[in-house]
Amino acid sequence: MQGYRAISSHLEGWTGSIGGFVRDLDRRDARYLAYTQVSSLEFCPYRYYLECVRKLQLRPQPDYFVKGNIFHAATARYYRGLARNRTVSVEALHAFVDRHEREDGHELKNAITLAVQNAHADWEVVGVEQSFVLSLGNRLPPCVGVIDLILRRGNHYVVIDHKTGKTFNGPDELQVAIYREHVRRKFRPESCLAFFDEYRWVNNLDRIRKPAFQRTKIKYTPSEWKVAESRIAQSYQEMREIREKCDAPGTGECYRCPYMRRCPKASYGSFGGW
Numbered sequence: 362m363q364g365y366r367a368i369s370s371h372l373e374g375w376t377g378s379i380g381g382f383v384r385d386l387d388r389r390d391a392r393y394l395a396y397t398q399v400s401s402l403e404f405c406p407y408r409y410y411l412e413c414v415r416k417l418q419l420r421p422q423p424d425y426f427v428k429g430n431i432f433h434a435a436t437a438r439y440y441r442g443l444a445r446n447r448t449v450s451v452e453a454l455h456a457f458v459d460r461h462e463r464e465d466g467h468e469l470k471n472a473i474t475l476a477v478q479n480a481h482a483d484w485e486v487v488g489v490e491q492s493f494v495l496s497l498g499n500r501l502p503p504c505v506g507v508i509d510l511i512l513r514r515g516n517h518y519v520v521i522d523h524k525t526g527k528t529f530n531g532p533d534e535l536q537v538a539i540y541r542e543h544v545r546r547k548f549r550p551e552s553c554l555a556f557f558d559e560y561r562w563v564n565n566l567d568r569i570r571k572p573a574f575q576r577t578k579i580k581y582t583p584s585e586w587k588v589a590e591s592r593i594a595q596s597y598q599e600m601r602e603i604r605e606k607c608d609a610p611g612t613g614e615c616y617r618c619p620y621m622r623r624c625p626k627a628s629y630g631s632f633g634g635w
Contacts, residue, residue, distance in 0.1 A: 363391060365496040365503040367391075368386065368503050371385075372494050372505075379506075383395070393494075394497065394502050394597060395505050396504070396536050398413050398600065399592065399593060400535075401413060404613045404618070405614075405615075406609035406611070407609045407613070408613055408618055408624075409609065410608065411620050411623075412620065414607070417620065417623065423619045425525070426619075428469055428562070431457075431469055432469060432473065433490070434457070435458060436473065436510075438454065438457065439454060439473075439476065441489050443486050444486035451473065451477050454477070471562075471564070471566050471573065472560040475560055476558070481510070481512055481519065483514075484512035484513060484514050485512060485513045487511040487512060487513045487518070487548075488508065490507055490509060491508045492505075493507070495542060495543050497590070501593065501597055506539060506540070508520055508522070508540050509522050510522075511544065516549075516550050518544050518552070519554045519556065520554070521556050522558070523559075524557055525560045526560075526562065527562055528561060530559075532557040532579055534589075535592055535593075537557075538585045538586055538588070539589060540555065541581070541586075542586050542589070553581070554581075555578070555581075556579070557576070558574070558575075561574070610626075611624070611626035611627070615627045
């Protein structure tokens with residue numbers, strides 16, 4: 362299976378999760394790109410090799426990954442309720458956490474409480490965890506991704522990406538550019554805003570000194586998509602070289618990498634550099 366049309370058609374008939382869809386593409390040896398591949402490569406080429414070429418699985422999964430998935434699933438339930446004109450209560454979402462998080466779920470529940478308090482309730486919900494395939498032309502494989510939330514008011518659209526973590530890490534404009542380009546092609550909007558909604562893990566909302574929620578608006582620039590295409594194309598060339606060599610340099614901040622303990626090139630100081 363190769364090419365935009367084949368992968369797009371396959372997604373239209375897919376009934377599982379986007380994660381399952383990507384794994385199916387891998388089993389079929391399909392060529393595709395994703396924002397996560399680019400970000401992994403830019404963080405460290407060897408991390409890209411471990412994560413995207415060797416498909417090295419982390420067992421057990423990192424705590425931040427598990428918590429992030431539960432948070433995204435809970436907020437998706439909330440917005441799917443709004444799409445059906447039904448409000449899902451905070452208590453019901455907290456109960457959802459209890460069913461899926463065996464450890465202390467205070468941080469998750471606090472983040473979900475903030476998500477409901479800061480919900481985009483005055484917009485119409487168009488898509489929740491919206492999977493897509495975006496053509497990048499004849500020279501590049503198509504881009505596969507999923508948008509947390511697409512909203513609309515008239516012919517004006519908004520894309521939302523939810524981020525969770527111990528700190529606010531700041532948005533990556535490439536991710537937004539890909540999302541906006543998908544919305545531009547699919548819906549032909551008059552405008553498309555973009556926000557990163559970030560949630561910081563805290564145990565007690567009443568005793569924090571710094572905000573636990575931050576909403577960042579990403580400004581649109583006329584050259585946004587051209588810059589994104591250039592960045593993707595450059596990354597794809599590096600990816601091809603890594604796949605051909607079955608190796609890559611390690612240049613990331615290893616202490617921030619989940620693969621550090623299983624990486625033969627890991628440096629246990631602040632920076633790698635081999």
